Amino acid sequence: MRDVFVTTAEEVLSDPRTTVVLADISAAAFAPAAARYPGRVVNVGIREQLMVGVAGGLALTGQRPIVHSYAPFLVERAYEQIKLDLDHQGVGAVLVSVGASYDRAAAGRTHLAPADVALIDTLRDWTVYVPGHPDEVPGLLRDAVCGAGSAYLRLSTQTNARAYPGSGDLRVLRDAGPGAPLLVAVGPVLDAALAAVADRPVTVAWTHRPRPFDAAGLRALAGTEVILVEPYLAGTSARVVGAALADRPHRLLALGVGRSDLRRYGTPEDHDRWHGLDAAGLRRSVDAFLTPARAAA
Amino acid sequence: MTTTTATDPAVLEALLDRVRAGREFGANVHSTLDVLQVLYDRVLRITPASVDDPDRDRFLLSKGHAVAGYYALLAAKGFIPVTWLDGQGGPESRLGDHPDRTLVPGVEIGSGSLGHGLGLGVGTALGLRAQGRTDPRVYVLLGDAELDEGSNHEAIAYAGATELGNLTAIVLDNRSASHGWPGGAASRFTVNGWTAATVDGRDHTALHLALTGHDHHRPHVVVAVVTDGE
Secondary structure (H helix, E strand, O other): OHHHHHHHHHHHOOOOOEEEEEOOOOOOOOHHHHHHOOOOEEEOOOOHHHHHHHHHHHHHOOOEEEEEEEHHHHHHHOHHHHHHHHHHOOOOOEEEEEOOEOOOHHHOHHHOEOOHHHHHOOOOOOEEEOOOOHHHHHHHHHHHHHOOOOEEEEOOOOOOOOOOOOOOOOEEEEOOOOOOOEEEEEHHHHHHHHHHOOOOOOEEEEEOOOEOOOHHHHHHHOOOEEEEEEEEEOOOOHHHHHHHOOOOOOEEEEEEEOOOOOOOOOOHHHHHHHOOOOHHHHHHHHHHHHHHHHHHO | OOOOOOOOHHHHHHHHHHHHOOOOOOHHHHOOHHHHHHHHHHHOOOOHHHOOOOOOOEEEEOOHHHHHHHHHHHHHOOOOOHHHHOOOOOOOOOOOOOOOOOOOOOOOOOOOOOOOHHHHHHHHHHHHHHOOOOOOOEEEEEEOOHHHOHHHHHHHHHHHHOOOOOEEEEEEEOOOOOOOOOOOOHHHHHOOOOEEEEEEOOOHHHHHHHHOOOOOOOOEEEEEEOOOOO
8 A cells, every 4th residue: 555655646746736745754665756846755854743743834835745654653643743733723734654553563562553543533524544455545545635624544554355446435345134233344354344244144334434434324224233343443433423323222332453552563463363353353243242132132 | 015114112012011901921922022023023024915925924933822922013013903902812802822823814823832833834934945935934933942842853953954945943032941051042053054143132133133144045043032031
């Protein structure tokens, strides 16, 4: 996804309104673009606060900044700059991260950022894109850059087998019929979710745009049981699902990355297993969630 | 576009009294008034008619807590109605204890948290440069204690390394940094390639010379020292 992002960003730079702002991460990959568009690929060095502040200043002059770094440095280290230098100034930018959740699990806690979307979600009116496949990235980046507000594009090394381009409204990929429990998967967890409920009567819907969340689509699809599977902090979208279904009796199971610092290295696949986000773990959680409901009925 | 009319000190003081409304202001407000007057009287190419002109000079008040004199000056220059000064900070007022750019004409940034103005100023200078706008300058007013924030050091190092010649920082040095800046604040900038001038923050002629003493090739800092009890 990172390679596709760099290629697409270089194409987007043909619009003189755009500027890419970097803090050394991916700077080598952007070197050709920097040579082609001097002054509009800005590498501030390892200075993440300045990176976001610069984006705010660029936007104040009418430029459209694309700000890129590793997720924990881009979103967590510079959170106050995101809040003040962008939102409070009333200007927007496109933030593009790599290293989602535990893509670099062997690097340890410092390089993990499962809370990025939850942090962005403390702000108003951001669009959040979580592509599940590299082929989804170009369209999403262009949509984000063409918009006027702020957007967060979360790139990962984890992908689904196939791409599902589209605007980001909930898309039904498996229909178990009226009243069936609804599983909503976000971004690259789709394949594991589909495998988990392959022989269960569960409808599976998917999105790569959790913000703004497709509340109307959810209301159209949801019965009593809703299962949310997200590749970042568990429960991040529970708030919007709860608000969308506030007038209906429903049960919600929110699955995602746990809150504890596991202090374990390994691979992203190991962390999928430890957080119950592999197919077997998801199946266990879904079965446990649906079984008491059946017994009660 | 340059405003050359000197602000009448008596008028400014009367306007400040309206903002004050019986409250006491600290050194952070009084020590800033002279710099603001020199900037708006003699340096900045901006008027109420040009607040949206892309080629205007930009003035970014980073030390947003020193806003009372700023509001008084904006009223004196006609950027905001004088009546806005009454009830400052109240429920119906557009003028907070820190300024909000979306509420106050002529205000370039919403500020308050220290350490944000210089980064925004660097980005503004880069944006102007990318658009081929070589005339406008970006001025950022900071306090000496504000320099304690590491975000400013990121901006100082980067602006110096990239020779951001359209940027001027003004450090109002009223010796308020908890641990001080031995050797003076200017050395923190010059070590990174900035040009610098350190002057008496009350001396309008010296301030004017310092604020216009940049070489257009490197970022420039003016340290305005205020030591007379404020």
